[in-house]
Amino acid sequence: MLSRTSLKLLFAFAFLLTVTACRSVPKSTLDGPVTRNLTDDAGRRVSLPFKVDRVISLAPNLTEIVFAVGGGAQLVGRTSYCDFPPEAKSVAEVSDTLHPSLERVIALKPQVVLISTASQLEVFTQQLQNQNIAVFVTDPHDLNGVFRSIEQVGEILGKKEQAAILVQTLRQRANAVEQAVKQEQPVRVFYQLSAEPLYTAGRGSFVTDLMRRAGAISVTADLPGDWPKYSSESALAARPDAIILPTGGSMGSGNSSVTEALRQSPAVLQGRVYKINDDHLVRPGPRAIDGLEEMARALHPDAFK
């Protein structure tokens, strides 16, 4: 009994050695299946095959990233919300983000499933791991987090260079915006995710970071949570000078009018209510930079003349 336990321990130790060895030195794929380890945003060490050519994305921002780093051909499954780029629509659907069809996911034989935020389904993760499918969690809370997601996806798909180039271009665009608005007085902004009930962007949301970079101060920047529900009277008392309405993308015509409590706010009285494509503001992907530019141009038109 004792010897068996120690044998197990020995194996575990040996395995650990192999794994750590694999991390740094990519071995040739000739001698069987070789794995590598990557740490995801949930702090899990995920073991991945070196060559990933079948991946499923369970969030629209991740689908956009996969295509943006040139990995579209490796994408074998996506959610019903993944509608960009248009090519994504020809990829098989595995239901929506919250209730993916496990059977369909497994039937598509992915090596990796990409998930946005750790809140998504622990049981689900366990079942996929039992099928030898790696689950990689992304959870960006600011623009650098978005860049990290892009680099991680690039690394997983063997598109490291493309990802690096993409991040570099996006970073340059972000820096250009920040330079342009640097001399401008920051605008006190309220971000209205939905009017009824009133939801906004909190401390943990990457769009709060985007607003800061766009030369704005979100009046709810210190609120705990990513997308908290907000008190109408606090919104009124905050007297925002501008209001951002994410609308017109996936949201359609939803969220296109300001909540009742803010109808007399300085923002509305001065006509500073800006509608920005919601797909650019709620999806932490490459198009977040479009959202950043659109917000900055709306808030500081003089800085871009």
Place this chain on the structure above:
Amino acid sequence: MSAPARQNRVTLRKTVISCVLLAATLLLAVVLMSLVGSEPLPVRASLCALASFGSTTCGLTPDQFDILFQIRLPRILLAAAVGGSLATAGAGYQALLRNPLAEPYLLGISNGAAVGTMIALVFFGANEWTRPLFAFTGALLATLAVYRLARGRAGATPERLILAGVIVTTFLSSVIVFVTTLMDATRIRSFTFWLLGDLSGTSKTMLPVSITIAIAGALTLTLNARSLNLLMLGERDAFDLGVEVGRVRILVFLVASLLVGSSVAASGSVGYVGLVVPHLARLSLGSDNRISIPAAALGGAVFVIVADTLARTVIAPRELPVGAITALIGAPLFIYLLKRA
């Protein structure tokens, strides 16, 4: 003839006294809860402005004035209307079905109203008037379904009624789940919040409607309380005693469904109000519907006002759904009442 007449006079006096006391409590709750919220307001100036019914600002800044009269007070009044409606409806169902557990939420009637509201939202999104109308229809259909399911050959036993309620609730829940999965992701979040009972979306156009329905409903049931008392003896006995059973039954069905429909359309399903409040009313004032129905109406208003004040202040400036608070208070209170009874 003189003994019952005296009896009636005593009941009337008891009703008037308890209603006056509860109405005073309600007024006090409205005023006091207007002073608390996520934004602090100066107490004296707020009281002065409230006492003047908003005709003077009493030194409140325009923003503070708007917070008090455009946001906080309408929400408190809606809470009162919703609480009053649900408690009255609960008391009505309990008398009609001769079952102390009959409650709009537990019988699936709130779910019926919720499905109605969803249909109105999906097909006539912009038109607010369609919501209470569809909610009323949904509540009425759910009530009829429960009633028909509960009536076996041996009549509606309490167990059958609760089982029927469970069936209708779960069936309608799955309808709700089905419809929500067809919605887009951002709407689902707002929707689940609303389903749990949420008063933050108080609509100024619909507020007078909710209040009118609450008052009219409570008055109608109170005026028919004697018939309800007799109905509680059993339908055949009631008939023998001269109650038009069919008429009263239809009246209570319609009024209670209207009350549930209007409150669900305004605020989603706020649970346990219709159960806990009439129970407390009967426990403290006796089971005479002439007293317990108006008392439940006023008490329900106070209960939901207090619960919603908690919902909007405990994690301010963020908010909780009020339904979570009423269930959190209601369920343990109900267990306590059951054990005591």
